[in-house]
Amino acid sequence: MSDDLPPALREMRERFREAARRDIEIERRVHERVRNTRRKLWLTGAAVIAVAAAGAATASRVFDREGPVLPSDTLPATVASAADPGVITSTAVADPGGGPPWALRVFTNPTGLDCIAVGRFANGHLGTYSQHVFRPLPSKVSGACGSLAHEGLIAALQTYNNDAPRTVVYGLARDGHIVEIDVGGRTIQVHPKGLGGFIAVREGNLPGGTPVSVRTATPDGRTIRRTLLPVP
Amino acid sequence: MVCPGGMDAARDNSTEDEPLLARSVHDADAFALFYAAYVERVSVYFLRRVFDPETAVDLTAETFARALERRRQFRGATAAKEQGWLFKIAERLLADYWRRGQVERAALHRARLERPPLGTEDIDYLIQRAGLDASRQDLSAALAQLEPRYARAVQARIIDGREYADIARDFSASHEAVRQHVSRGLHMLQRILGSGFRDELHDE
Numbered sequence: 001m002s003d004d005l006p007p008a009l010r011e012m013r014e015r016f017r018e019a020a021r022r023d024i025e026i027e028r029r030v031h032e033r034v035r036n037t038r039r040k041l042w043l044t045g046a047a048v049i050a051v052a053a054a055g056a057a058t059a060s061r062v063f064d065r066e067g068p069v070l071p072s073d074t075l076p077a078t079v080a081s082a083a084d085p086g087v088i089t090s091t092a093v094a095d096p097g098g099g100p101p102w103a104l105r106v107f108t109n110p111t112g113l114d115c116i117a118v119g120r121f122a123n124g125h126l127g128t129y130s131q132h133v134f135r136p137l138p139s140k141v142s143g144a145c146g147s148l149a150h151e152g153l154i155a156a157l158q159t160y161n162n163d164a165p166r167t168v169v170y171g172l173a174r175d176g177h178i179v180e181i182d183v184g185g186r187t188i189q190v191h192p193k194g195l196g197g198f199i200a201v202r203e204g205n206l207p208g209g210t211p212v213s214v215r216t217a218t219p220d221g222r223t224i225r226r227t228l229l230p231v232p
Numbered sequence: 233m234v235c236p237g238g239m240d241a242a243r244d245n246s247t248e249d250e251p252l253l254a255r256s257v258h259d260a261d262a263f264a265l266f267y268a269a270y271v272e273r274v275s276v277y278f279l280r281r282v283f284d285p286e287t288a289v290d291l292t293a294e295t296f297a298r299a300l301e302r303r304r305q306f307r308g309a310t311a312a313k314e315q316g317w318l319f320k321i322a323e324r325l326l327a328d329y330w331r332r333g334q335v336e337r338a339a340l341h342r343a344r345l346e347r348p349p350l351g352t353e354d355i356d357y358l359i360q361r362a363g364l365d366a367s368r369q370d371l372s373a374a375l376a377q378l379e380p381r382y383a384r385a386v387q388a389r390i391i392d393g394r395e396y397a398d399i400a401r402d403f404s405a406s407h408e409a410v411r412q413h414v415s416r417g418l419h420m421l422q423r424i425l426g427s428g429f430r431d432e433l434h435d436e
Contacts, residue, residue: 006354007351007354008348008349008354013271016263022343113304147301
Protein backbone atom coordinates (compact mmCIF):
# COMPACT_ATOMS: atom_id res chain seq x y z
CA MET A 1 0.00 0.00 0.00
CA SER A 2 1.29 3.44 -0.84
CA ASP A 3 1.23 4.65 2.80
CA ASP A 4 3.72 1.89 3.56
CA LEU A 5 6.19 3.36 1.09
CA PRO A 6 9.42 4.76 2.52
CA PRO A 7 9.95 8.54 2.52
CA ALA A 8 11.73 8.94 -0.84
CA LEU A 9 9.19 6.85 -2.76
CA ARG A 10 6.32 8.74 -1.07
CA GLU A 11 7.92 12.04 -1.96
CA MET A 12 8.36 10.85 -5.54
CA ARG A 13 4.65 9.99 -5.67
CA GLU A 14 3.79 13.59 -4.77
CA ARG A 15 6.20 14.93 -7.39
CA PHE A 16 4.56 12.77 -10.02
CA ARG A 17 1.11 13.91 -8.90
CA GLU A 18 2.24 17.52 -9.36
CA ALA A 19 3.85 16.73 -12.73
CA ALA A 20 0.60 15.12 -13.88
CA ARG A 21 -1.29 18.26 -12.84
CA ARG A 22 1.09 20.42 -14.87
CA ASP A 23 0.75 18.13 -17.86
CA ILE A 24 -3.06 18.16 -17.75
CA GLU A 25 -3.05 21.95 -17.51
CA ILE A 26 -0.70 22.29 -20.50
CA GLU A 27 -2.89 19.95 -22.54
CA ARG A 28 -5.99 21.96 -21.61
CA ARG A 29 -4.32 25.18 -22.77
CA VAL A 30 -3.19 23.64 -26.05
CA HIS A 31 -6.72 22.45 -26.80
CA GLU A 32 -8.08 25.86 -25.92
CA ARG A 33 -5.68 27.45 -28.38
CA VAL A 34 -6.73 24.97 -31.07
CA ARG A 35 -10.39 25.83 -30.55
CA ASN A 36 -9.75 29.57 -30.63
CA THR A 37 -7.62 29.29 -33.74
CA ARG A 38 -10.25 27.27 -35.58
CA ARG A 39 -12.77 29.99 -34.83
CA LYS A 40 -10.43 32.53 -36.36
CA LEU A 41 -9.99 30.43 -39.48
CA TRP A 42 -13.41 31.52 -40.67
CA LEU A 43 -12.02 35.02 -40.82
CA THR A 44 -8.60 34.22 -42.14
CA GLY A 45 -9.07 31.67 -44.87
CA ALA A 46 -10.14 34.07 -47.52
CA ALA A 47 -7.12 36.27 -46.93
CA VAL A 48 -4.79 33.59 -48.15
CA ILE A 49 -7.00 32.64 -51.04
CA ALA A 50 -7.17 36.22 -52.16
CA VAL A 51 -3.44 36.74 -51.98
CA ALA A 52 -2.74 33.48 -53.73
CA ALA A 53 -5.18 34.29 -56.49
CA ALA A 54 -3.76 37.75 -56.95
CA GLY A 55 -0.40 36.16 -57.43
CA ALA A 56 1.84 35.47 -54.57
CA ALA A 57 4.02 34.65 -57.54
CA THR A 58 4.81 38.32 -57.76
CA ALA A 59 6.58 38.21 -54.45
CA SER A 60 10.26 38.72 -54.75
CA ARG A 61 12.24 35.55 -55.07
CA VAL A 62 13.70 34.38 -51.83
CA PHE A 63 16.65 32.14 -51.47
CA ASP A 64 17.84 30.64 -48.22
CA ARG A 65 15.30 32.50 -46.18
CA GLU A 66 11.68 32.14 -45.36
CA GLY A 67 9.15 33.59 -47.74
CA PRO A 68 7.29 36.72 -46.71
CA VAL A 69 4.35 36.15 -44.43
CA LEU A 70 1.07 36.92 -46.09
CA PRO A 71 -1.28 39.65 -44.82
CA SER A 72 -2.78 38.77 -41.48
CA ASP A 73 -6.31 37.87 -40.71
CA THR A 74 -8.45 40.95 -40.83
CA LEU A 75 -11.11 40.18 -43.40
CA PRO A 76 -14.78 40.44 -42.39
CA ALA A 77 -16.75 37.32 -41.64
CA THR A 78 -18.75 37.73 -44.82
CA VAL A 79 -15.93 36.50 -47.02
CA ALA A 80 -15.41 32.86 -47.81
CA SER A 81 -13.53 30.73 -45.31
CA ALA A 82 -10.90 28.09 -45.88
CA ALA A 83 -12.55 24.85 -46.90
CA ASP A 84 -10.07 22.86 -44.87
CA PRO A 85 -10.50 23.84 -41.21
CA GLY A 86 -7.23 22.18 -40.20
CA VAL A 87 -5.12 24.60 -42.22
CA ILE A 88 -3.53 27.39 -40.22
CA THR A 89 -3.69 30.13 -42.77
CA SER A 90 -1.58 32.56 -40.79
CA THR A 91 1.41 30.25 -41.28
CA ALA A 92 1.28 30.73 -45.04
CA VAL A 93 4.50 31.85 -46.72
CA ALA A 94 5.07 32.55 -50.39
CA ASP A 95 7.10 30.18 -52.52
CA PRO A 96 10.36 31.57 -53.96
CA GLY A 97 9.14 30.77 -57.47
CA GLY A 98 5.59 32.00 -57.06
CA GLY A 99 2.38 30.06 -57.25
CA PRO A 100 0.24 29.18 -54.25
CA PRO A 101 1.78 29.84 -50.85
CA TRP A 102 2.84 27.11 -48.43
CA ALA A 103 0.73 26.45 -45.35
CA LEU A 104 0.42 23.98 -42.47
CA ARG A 105 -2.40 21.64 -41.65
CA VAL A 106 -2.67 20.59 -38.00
CA PHE A 107 -4.58 17.52 -36.91
CA THR A 108 -4.64 14.89 -34.19
CA ASN A 109 -3.90 11.26 -34.95
CA PRO A 110 -5.81 8.31 -33.43
CA THR A 111 -3.30 7.99 -30.60
CA GLY A 112 -3.83 11.61 -29.59
CA LEU A 113 -0.58 13.03 -30.90
CA ASP A 114 -0.40 16.43 -32.58
CA CYS A 115 0.41 16.10 -36.27
CA ILE A 116 1.39 18.50 -39.02
CA ALA A 117 1.41 18.31 -42.78
CA VAL A 118 2.68 20.93 -45.20
CA GLY A 119 1.63 21.76 -48.73
CA ARG A 120 0.63 24.49 -51.15
CA PHE A 121 -2.55 26.30 -50.26
CA ALA A 122 -5.14 27.24 -52.85
CA ASN A 123 -8.91 27.42 -53.06
CA GLY A 124 -9.22 26.62 -49.39
CA HIS A 125 -7.30 23.35 -49.71
CA LEU A 126 -3.81 22.07 -49.05
CA GLY A 127 -2.25 20.41 -52.08
CA THR A 128 0.72 19.95 -54.39
CA TYR A 129 1.78 22.32 -57.15
CA SER A 130 3.73 21.23 -60.18
CA GLN A 131 3.86 22.39 -63.81
CA HIS A 132 1.55 25.25 -62.77
CA VAL A 133 -1.13 22.76 -61.77
CA PHE A 134 -2.52 22.62 -58.23
CA ARG A 135 -3.79 19.26 -56.97
CA PRO A 136 -5.55 19.08 -53.61
CA LEU A 137 -4.26 16.54 -51.09
CA PRO A 138 -6.73 13.98 -49.76
CA SER A 139 -8.41 14.96 -46.50
CA LYS A 140 -6.55 12.18 -44.67
CA VAL A 141 -2.89 12.82 -45.22
CA SER A 142 0.00 11.57 -43.12
CA GLY A 143 2.13 14.00 -41.20
CA ALA A 144 4.88 14.43 -38.65
CA CYS A 145 3.51 13.75 -35.18
CA GLY A 146 4.52 14.36 -31.59
CA SER A 147 3.25 15.61 -28.28
CA LEU A 148 3.55 19.37 -28.46
CA ALA A 149 2.68 19.78 -24.78
CA HIS A 150 5.57 17.55 -23.74
CA GLU A 151 8.15 18.07 -26.42
CA GLY A 152 7.72 21.80 -26.90
CA LEU A 153 8.79 21.56 -30.54
CA ILE A 154 7.61 19.37 -33.39
CA ALA A 155 9.69 19.84 -36.54
CA ALA A 156 9.86 18.12 -39.89
CA LEU A 157 11.73 18.40 -43.14
CA GLN A 158 10.34 17.72 -46.57
CA THR A 159 12.11 17.87 -49.90
CA TYR A 160 10.48 18.13 -53.31
CA ASN A 161 12.21 16.99 -56.47
CA ASN A 162 9.74 18.08 -59.13
CA ASP A 163 10.21 20.86 -61.66
CA ALA A 164 10.82 23.34 -58.84
CA PRO A 165 12.95 21.55 -56.20
CA ARG A 166 12.35 22.81 -52.68
CA THR A 167 13.47 22.13 -49.13
CA VAL A 168 10.72 22.91 -46.65
CA VAL A 169 11.25 22.95 -42.89
CA TYR A 170 8.09 23.28 -40.84
CA GLY A 171 6.69 22.60 -37.43
CA LEU A 172 4.98 23.78 -34.26
CA ALA A 173 6.66 25.61 -31.40
CA ARG A 174 4.62 25.34 -28.22
CA ASP A 175 5.81 28.53 -26.56
CA GLY A 176 5.75 30.75 -29.64
CA HIS A 177 9.38 31.86 -29.34
CA ILE A 178 11.51 32.50 -32.42
CA VAL A 179 12.59 29.35 -34.20
CA GLU A 180 16.10 29.19 -35.66
CA ILE A 181 16.79 26.81 -38.51
CA ASP A 182 20.32 25.92 -39.67
CA VAL A 183 19.98 24.75 -43.24
CA GLY A 184 22.62 24.60 -45.95
CA GLY A 185 25.11 26.67 -43.96
CA ARG A 186 22.65 29.49 -43.26
CA THR A 187 20.56 30.28 -40.21
CA ILE A 188 16.96 31.24 -40.84
CA GLN A 189 14.86 32.84 -38.13
CA VAL A 190 11.11 32.38 -38.26
CA HIS A 191 8.38 33.76 -36.02
CA PRO A 192 5.74 31.15 -35.21
CA LYS A 193 2.19 32.08 -36.15
CA GLY A 194 -1.14 30.57 -35.19
CA LEU A 195 -0.80 27.56 -32.85
CA GLY A 196 2.97 28.11 -32.99
CA GLY A 197 3.14 26.99 -36.62
CA PHE A 198 6.16 27.90 -38.75
CA ILE A 199 7.41 27.21 -42.26
CA ALA A 200 10.70 28.02 -44.00
CA VAL A 201 11.04 27.37 -47.71
CA ARG A 202 14.42 27.06 -49.42
CA GLU A 203 14.84 26.85 -53.15
CA GLY A 204 16.66 23.70 -54.27
CA ASN A 205 17.44 20.46 -52.49
CA LEU A 206 20.02 19.76 -49.85
CA PRO A 207 22.77 17.27 -50.66
CA GLY A 208 21.87 13.84 -49.29
CA GLY A 209 22.68 13.37 -45.63
CA THR A 210 22.95 17.09 -44.90
CA PRO A 211 21.38 17.61 -41.48
CA VAL A 212 19.05 20.48 -40.67
CA SER A 213 18.98 21.80 -37.13
CA VAL A 214 15.88 23.42 -35.64
CA ARG A 215 15.84 25.06 -32.22
CA THR A 216 13.67 27.26 -30.06
CA ALA A 217 13.57 28.38 -26.46
CA THR A 218 11.24 27.64 -23.57
CA PRO A 219 9.95 30.32 -21.17
CA ASP A 220 12.51 29.22 -18.57
CA GLY A 221 15.36 29.71 -21.03
CA ARG A 222 16.05 26.13 -22.04
CA THR A 223 16.77 25.37 -25.68
CA ILE A 224 14.88 22.63 -27.47
CA ARG A 225 16.69 21.22 -30.53
CA ARG A 226 15.76 18.85 -33.28
CA THR A 227 18.07 17.51 -35.97
CA LEU A 228 16.39 16.51 -39.20
CA LEU A 229 17.77 14.60 -42.15
CA PRO A 230 16.40 14.73 -45.68
CA VAL A 231 14.92 11.45 -46.79
CA PRO A 232 16.95 10.27 -49.81
CA MET B 233 0.77 -11.95 -13.57
CA VAL B 234 0.41 -11.60 -9.83
CA CYS B 235 -1.24 -8.49 -8.43
CA PRO B 236 0.44 -7.42 -5.20
CA GLY B 237 -1.56 -6.19 -2.23
CA GLY B 238 -0.42 -2.66 -2.83
CA MET B 239 -2.14 -2.52 -6.17
CA ASP B 240 -5.37 -4.02 -4.85
CA ALA B 241 -5.40 -1.54 -2.04
CA ALA B 242 -4.80 1.34 -4.40
CA ARG B 243 -7.60 0.14 -6.65
CA ASP B 244 -9.99 0.14 -3.67
CA ASN B 245 -9.82 3.90 -3.95
CA SER B 246 -11.01 3.74 -7.54
CA THR B 247 -14.65 4.38 -8.21
CA GLU B 248 -14.46 3.37 -11.84
CA ASP B 249 -13.45 0.25 -13.74
CA GLU B 250 -11.28 2.23 -16.14
CA PRO B 251 -7.52 1.54 -15.69
CA LEU B 252 -5.79 4.14 -13.56
CA LEU B 253 -3.47 5.01 -16.41
CA ALA B 254 -6.41 5.84 -18.68
CA ARG B 255 -8.04 7.93 -15.95
CA SER B 256 -4.79 9.76 -15.34
CA VAL B 257 -5.08 11.51 -18.70
CA HIS B 258 -7.55 13.87 -17.02
CA ASP B 259 -6.94 13.18 -13.34
CA ALA B 260 -3.58 13.81 -11.64
CA ASP B 261 -4.64 11.88 -8.54
CA ALA B 262 -5.21 8.81 -10.69
CA PHE B 263 -1.58 8.99 -11.78
CA ALA B 264 -0.50 9.13 -8.12
CA LEU B 265 -2.61 6.00 -7.50
CA PHE B 266 -1.10 4.33 -10.55
CA TYR B 267 2.38 5.11 -9.19
CA ALA B 268 1.46 3.79 -5.73
CA ALA B 269 0.08 0.60 -7.24
CA TYR B 270 3.22 -0.29 -9.15
CA VAL B 271 6.23 1.53 -7.70
CA GLU B 272 7.23 -1.29 -5.39
CA ARG B 273 7.06 -3.91 -8.13
CA VAL B 274 8.97 -1.78 -10.58
CA SER B 275 11.72 -0.84 -8.13
CA VAL B 276 12.06 -4.46 -6.97
CA TYR B 277 12.21 -5.58 -10.61
CA PHE B 278 15.14 -3.21 -11.19
CA LEU B 279 16.86 -3.85 -7.88
CA ARG B 280 16.93 -7.61 -8.44
CA ARG B 281 18.75 -6.95 -11.68
CA VAL B 282 21.12 -4.09 -10.89
CA PHE B 283 21.65 -4.76 -7.15
CA ASP B 284 22.12 -1.07 -6.47
CA PRO B 285 19.22 0.84 -4.81
CA GLU B 286 20.29 4.22 -6.24
CA THR B 287 20.40 2.89 -9.80
CA ALA B 288 17.17 0.94 -9.31
CA VAL B 289 15.31 4.02 -8.10
CA ASP B 290 16.74 6.13 -10.93
CA LEU B 291 15.43 3.57 -13.40
CA THR B 292 12.09 3.46 -11.58
CA ALA B 293 11.71 7.22 -11.69
CA GLU B 294 12.47 7.34 -15.42
CA THR B 295 10.00 4.50 -16.02
CA PHE B 296 7.18 6.45 -14.39
CA ALA B 297 8.21 9.66 -16.12
CA ARG B 298 7.92 7.88 -19.48
CA ALA B 299 4.58 6.44 -18.43
CA LEU B 300 3.38 9.92 -17.56
CA GLU B 301 4.59 11.27 -20.87
CA ARG B 302 3.12 8.48 -22.99
CA ARG B 303 -0.06 7.62 -21.08
CA ARG B 304 -2.27 9.06 -23.81
CA GLN B 305 -0.99 6.30 -26.08
CA PHE B 306 -2.16 3.55 -23.70
CA ARG B 307 -5.15 1.78 -25.23
CA GLY B 308 -5.66 -1.11 -22.78
CA ALA B 309 -8.85 -1.67 -20.85
CA THR B 310 -7.58 -3.74 -17.91
CA ALA B 311 -5.11 -3.51 -15.06
CA ALA B 312 -3.15 -6.41 -16.56
CA LYS B 313 -2.69 -4.48 -19.81
CA GLU B 314 -1.68 -1.43 -17.83
CA GLN B 315 0.92 -3.42 -15.95
CA GLY B 316 2.25 -5.04 -19.11
CA TRP B 317 2.51 -1.66 -20.77
CA LEU B 318 4.47 -0.24 -17.81
CA PHE B 319 6.87 -3.18 -17.68
CA LYS B 320 7.59 -2.86 -21.39
CA ILE B 321 8.92 0.60 -20.60
CA ALA B 322 10.92 -0.81 -17.69
CA GLU B 323 12.41 -3.56 -19.84
CA ARG B 324 13.52 -1.10 -22.51
CA LEU B 325 15.14 1.15 -19.93
CA LEU B 326 16.96 -1.79 -18.39
CA ALA B 327 18.23 -2.92 -21.80
CA ASP B 328 19.41 0.61 -22.43
CA TYR B 329 21.18 0.62 -19.07
CA TRP B 330 22.94 -2.66 -19.81
CA ARG B 331 24.15 -1.25 -23.10
CA ARG B 332 25.22 2.23 -22.03
CA GLY B 333 26.09 1.81 -18.38
CA GLN B 334 24.08 4.90 -17.57
CA VAL B 335 20.50 5.53 -16.59
CA GLU B 336 18.51 7.52 -19.13
CA ARG B 337 16.86 10.57 -17.53
CA ALA B 338 15.37 12.34 -20.53
CA ALA B 339 11.70 11.92 -19.60
CA LEU B 340 12.39 13.08 -16.04
CA HIS B 341 14.13 16.12 -17.44
CA ARG B 342 11.27 16.90 -19.83
CA ALA B 343 8.77 16.61 -16.98
CA ARG B 344 11.01 18.83 -14.83
CA LEU B 345 11.25 16.14 -12.20
CA GLU B 346 14.06 15.09 -9.93
CA ARG B 347 13.92 12.00 -7.84
CA PRO B 348 14.42 12.54 -4.12
CA PRO B 349 17.63 11.27 -2.48
CA LEU B 350 17.40 7.90 -0.74
CA GLY B 351 17.77 7.61 3.00
CA THR B 352 18.56 4.58 5.14
CA GLU B 353 14.88 3.78 5.55
CA ASP B 354 14.37 3.76 1.77
CA ILE B 355 17.38 1.54 1.13
CA ASP B 356 16.45 -0.92 3.88
CA TYR B 357 12.90 -1.10 2.56
CA LEU B 358 14.02 -1.81 -1.01
CA ILE B 359 16.63 -4.39 -0.03
CA GLN B 360 14.11 -6.19 2.17
CA ARG B 361 11.35 -6.16 -0.48
CA ALA B 362 13.73 -7.38 -3.16
CA GLY B 363 15.17 -10.09 -0.93
CA LEU B 364 18.54 -8.73 -1.92
CA ASP B 365 20.55 -10.18 0.96
CA ALA B 366 19.79 -13.71 -0.25
CA SER B 367 20.42 -12.69 -3.85
CA ARG B 368 23.84 -11.36 -2.96
CA GLN B 369 24.96 -14.85 -2.04
CA ASP B 370 23.94 -16.10 -5.49
CA LEU B 371 25.68 -13.10 -6.94
CA SER B 372 28.97 -13.80 -5.18
CA ALA B 373 28.95 -17.38 -6.39
CA ALA B 374 28.19 -16.36 -9.98
CA LEU B 375 30.98 -13.77 -10.05
CA ALA B 376 33.55 -16.53 -10.49
CA GLN B 377 32.09 -17.23 -13.93
CA LEU B 378 32.64 -13.69 -15.22
CA GLU B 379 35.65 -12.34 -17.04
CA PRO B 380 37.98 -10.96 -14.32
CA ARG B 381 37.63 -7.32 -15.40
CA TYR B 382 33.83 -7.46 -15.09
CA ALA B 383 33.97 -9.49 -11.90
CA ARG B 384 36.30 -6.96 -10.28
CA ALA B 385 34.06 -4.05 -11.26
CA VAL B 386 30.91 -5.73 -9.94
CA GLN B 387 32.69 -6.86 -6.78
CA ALA B 388 33.94 -3.35 -6.07
CA ARG B 389 30.69 -1.54 -6.77
CA ILE B 390 27.94 -3.97 -5.80
CA ILE B 391 29.44 -6.27 -3.19
CA ASP B 392 31.86 -3.83 -1.54
CA GLY B 393 29.68 -0.77 -2.15
CA ARG B 394 32.54 1.50 -3.25
CA GLU B 395 32.01 4.81 -5.09
CA TYR B 396 32.60 4.90 -8.85
CA ALA B 397 35.27 7.60 -8.52
CA ASP B 398 37.18 5.50 -6.03
CA ILE B 399 37.00 2.41 -8.25
CA ALA B 400 38.04 4.42 -11.31
CA ARG B 401 41.17 5.61 -9.51
CA ASP B 402 41.96 2.11 -8.38
CA PHE B 403 41.47 0.65 -11.87
CA SER B 404 43.22 3.57 -13.62
CA ALA B 405 40.12 3.82 -15.80
CA SER B 406 37.56 6.50 -16.55
CA HIS B 407 34.39 6.86 -14.55
CA GLU B 408 32.34 5.92 -17.64
CA ALA B 409 34.44 2.83 -18.32
CA VAL B 410 33.88 1.58 -14.78
CA ARG B 411 30.13 2.20 -15.07
CA GLN B 412 30.03 0.22 -18.29
CA HIS B 413 32.00 -2.64 -16.79
CA VAL B 414 29.60 -2.77 -13.85
CA SER B 415 26.46 -2.67 -16.00
CA ARG B 416 27.78 -5.24 -18.48
CA GLY B 417 28.99 -7.46 -15.67
CA LEU B 418 25.53 -7.30 -14.08
CA HIS B 419 23.93 -8.14 -17.39
CA MET B 420 26.16 -11.20 -17.77
CA LEU B 421 25.34 -12.22 -14.21
CA GLN B 422 21.67 -11.92 -15.00
CA ARG B 423 22.15 -14.43 -17.79
CA ILE B 424 24.21 -16.76 -15.60
CA LEU B 425 21.71 -16.65 -12.76
CA GLY B 426 19.00 -17.36 -15.30
CA SER B 427 15.39 -18.26 -14.66
CA GLY B 428 15.97 -19.20 -11.07
CA PHE B 429 16.56 -15.56 -10.44
CA ARG B 430 13.44 -14.33 -12.22
CA ASP B 431 10.84 -12.86 -9.96
CA GLU B 432 7.21 -13.76 -9.96
CA LEU B 433 6.31 -10.10 -9.56
CA HIS B 434 7.00 -9.53 -13.18
CA ASP B 435 8.11 -12.64 -15.02
CA GLU B 436 5.39 -15.06 -15.91
